[in-house]
Amino acid sequence: MTPEFSRPERLDTIGEGERTVAIEAEAEERRRLAARFGIVAVDSLAATLTIRRDAGGILATGRVTGQVVQSCSITGDPLTVAIDEPLALRFVEPMAGEEEVELSADALDTVEIEGSAIDLGEAAAETMALALDPFPRGPDAAEALKRAGVVGEDEAGAVTGPFSALAELKKTLGG
Template sequence: MTHPEFARTLRIHEIGAPVRHESLTATKAECAALAKRFDLVALDALTAELDVHRSAGAIRVAGSFHAVGAQPCVVSAEPVPFDLDDVVEVNFSDGARVADEEIELTDDQLDELPLEGDTLDLGELVAQSLALALDPWPRAPEEIRAAAARHLISEAEAEALAAADKAAANPFAVLKKK
């Protein structure tokens, strides 16, 4: 079993009706591990402010997170900075749903997850929320993409280099030259 990079667990039996405020801050090592997990150029900061409380067979987690870092551009792989502020709102429910049963969800049920085990990992919830909030197709500004494109070679040049490498790797290439 792998351990989450940003684990901040609460024991479920310790969560009651009064609102419990949790402030989370990822360490440099945790940010580096999350950056690797989500294929980011860098994750400089990740913080969250969450309120947790139990109500009617569910545990409600609501708040926000802030993340600063950079993603690779999908065109040039150049860093594309991000500065995200996003909301986290999830209900963890005791009731299990039948997997084969087709159900219709209302808007307030869309962010409902089952409770698993005896702990709730707020850090992993924030990490997954970050992953969902990231731009799936980050693009660097045009001038940066243009500068990166000047270092690219054409398909014909790439094929010629690959053919030369293949020929040089052939052990009989020396005999062919004679």
């Protein structure tokens, strides 16, 4: 299946010298990305990446920027969110078998090369998706929770109920 925002770079065009590639999603691609990631809209999505080949594979570094609209996880209100994320990937040839590879802390995330190209658009889309807050809260979320009777963490200690006696016992016993 072709990704919604596909910008393939053929392997035979990538050399050891750095090359900058700028990509930007079109309206239909953004609409399909919003549907894929379950958000209201992707208003803009772009990336400026530097690519080059080295002994370990193909390096892609740069920034992914954009603007998306998510729904507040409490109220459902639309929230506009700015995206500005670094991207640092190493595209590698597929590994044979189920070998486990130890990576150092400063190692780049790796993506296996499929076919004769790397897809910079898909890399940008996935970077955008990883930057999204899975439970975004808008400015009215706290008030909506309060109206619904949900107690905040700061108020939880003042609540009385069936377990308040156990909490007091725990304090008494030094726990």
